[in-house]
Amino acid sequence: MSQTRSRSLTLHLTLWFALASVxxxxxxxxxxxxxxxxxxxEQDIEVLAGKMELAKHVLEKALTTPSGETLAKQLDEALTGHHGLVIAVVGPNRQRLDAHVGLVLPTELLSDRLATGGGRPIKWVxxxxLPWRGISATLTTRGQAGSSYTVVVATEISHHExxxxxxxxxxxxxxxxxxxxMGLLGWFVVRRGLAPLQTIKRQAAAITANRLHTRLPVDAIPxxxxxxxxxxxxxxxxxxxxxxxxxxxxxDLAHELRTPVSNLLTQTQVTLSxxxxxxxxxxxxxxxxxxFERLSRMIADMLFLAKAENNQLIPHPEPLELADEVAELLxxxxVLAEEKEIHLSVIGHGTVSGDRLMLRRAISNLLSNALRYTPVGGTVTVRIETQGDEExxxxxxxxxxxxxxxxxPRLFDRFYRTDSARQRTTEGSGLGLAITRSILIAHGGDVSVRSAEGITRFTLSLPVGGQL
Incomplete structure (x- = not known):
């Protein structure tokens, strides 16, 4: 099976940096x-515009004489000292009156739009x-019935090219x-910028099960x-x-299981002696x-808690009047309360939607716990209060x-007892309160405890609708 290789963050950032630079x-x-x-x-246009004005002036003067040689001569004199610059004149009906060095002019340069000065200079080869750039303009003479002439001024721009x-x-x-x-610089910057990640990696790699108390130094990190x-x-x-x-x-589990197993083993060995x-x-x-019954109850409780922790504890809700359920449990x-002369009572009422067996088990765990640690002549009271329409x-x-x-804070932990000396004199396994909390969480509620001024209170909070 092929393994997909992850991309390097350094290479990824370097490539993006290089692409942005490009x-x-x-x-x-x-x-x-x-x-x-x-x-x-713009330099060429400035030169061409100047020569265009000169060419127009020469053309106007030359057209007053019938000799074409006079026009050619005057145009040549106008171009004296300007290497690579040519002037061509096109008369009416596209008849060429003068053109230097036999330069072939592009048709675009002779168009009416460009000749009237409405376009940019034309560039051609x-x-x-050789590359050329030229402009053209139209000159209408006052004589000769107002004939129109197109004047073309072009310059050779090979040195520019x-x-x-x-x-x-x-x-x-x-x-x-x-x-x-920039790519090398980006790689260097990225490497330096990601150096703290390498530090975090080394420090995290040094954390083991025996060093979970170690923390990453936030102050030394960007x-x-x-x-x-x-x-x-x-x-x-x-x-x-x-x-x-x-x-x-x-x-705790090993300790709890060791006691009944040790008792069974010892008693069996003595019996066989x-x-x-x-x-x-x-x-x-x-x-x-x-x-064996004690072991069976402990194993059943552990399985119950395991299902609760894996979200496999699914209540079957039904409407319940808590006062009636508590009355049956009391x-x-x-009988146990009469033996210890403990007074039992229930005050208030409230209806919830929940699993009857689960909630009876949760309340029973609290009642059993209360009776166990209430002194002779004490009282155990169950109060039911409705908090609006929600709880x-x-x-x-x-x-x-x-x-x-x-x-x-640890009363609802598994196998936790406030007095380790009592774990041998009571029948509890230290799982009752943990089971109670799991049942309440499965019902969308919670459980809390307060103990002060000679009274200990365990409070179950249940949503009216169950929220299952």
Whole structure:
């Protein structure tokens, strides 16, 4: 299977820099070339216009004499000292009265539009390969019934063309060398500009699972890369937190499973150490069954949490009156409350759309937790409050010792207990509150806890519509 090779960012930026330089230099070359050529054209026009006025004056004087030789002679005298400059006169009916060196004039130069001065100079190449530029004008004489004559003045511009050819060649060579130089300069600038990325790469490569606390130095990175560094640092913070939670969870899970497995193994080894009666075997098997039930509940809870974390926990909503659900749960826990002389009560009501079994499990976890840590003679109260048309809050509060503030943020973590000494005296596995939070999140709600002044409150926030 072929692997697509990614393009180099340095090469990519260098090419764009070089292309931009070529484009700018090309436009600059065209502008300079056009400006120089226009300058030469304006010089030629100035010379031609002057000779045109002279030719008109000579023609007007020459036409007063019948001799054609007088016209040719006077035109030759007008051109004395001007090499490469010619004058041609075309009489009525396109009859050539005079033309120098046998120059063939283009028909465009003799058109009425150009002859009246309405167009730009005409540039053409003669039969001998020499370039010319010329202008024409119409002269109407007052004598001879007002005959019209076309006067053409042209100059040979080979020296201009040679200069422009050499100039263009020099200009294009300069542009080529300048493009190469700009490309090399662009590559150098890009390499220097991307050097901080190499620094980030080296520092990021040095971060391992044991060094997730390392952060990229934002102060030493250019401002344009500051957001990238901050984003990477935030990612590292999340990874560090997740990795720490995963490490703690693995350790807690191993610890939680080791205890019942160790108990089963020890009890089994002791049982097999000597022969026992049927009643003794029955008691031992009953004890083992309790440990297996504990393991089964723990595994089921872990599977439930795993499904919740992978968004596979799908509630089946139905309208629920929370007061009725809580009343049934309080009736279930009534016997335990009577033994500890704990007063149970429910205040308020509210209707939500949710999964009955899931929500009963979440509320049951809070009630079980409250009864476990409420002292003899205490109270457990469930308050249901409707917050407008959007949210219902269910609060389970119990009297007793408060939970230290440092424990509150982690109460809903898996296997977390505020008192490690109690984990051997209670039946809880440390997963109840984590399961409660997963159920609330699946319903589009949340759970929070407060503990102060001898009262601990767990509050479930549920949207009225369920938002499933």
């Amino acid at each position: 484009f700018v230099l090309f436009l600059l070359g065209l502008l300079i070339g056009r400006s120089v050529e226009q300058h030469f054209e 003669a039969d001998d390969g 040679h200069f422009m050819g050499a100039f263009r060649q020099t200009l294009w060579v300069f542009m080529l060398l300048a493009t190469l130089a 401002l344009e890369l500051g957001d990238l560094a901050n984003t990477l640092n935030d990612m590292l913070s999340r990874l560090e937190e997740s990795f720490q939670r995963l490490s703690d969870f693995s350790s 000597r022969a026992r009666t049927a009643d003794e075997y029955r008691d031992i098997l009953a004890s083992n069954a309790e440990e 009736e279930f826990y009534g 219902v809050k269910l609060t389970v509060e119990n009297t007793g010792s408060c939970i230290a503030a440092e424990h509150l």
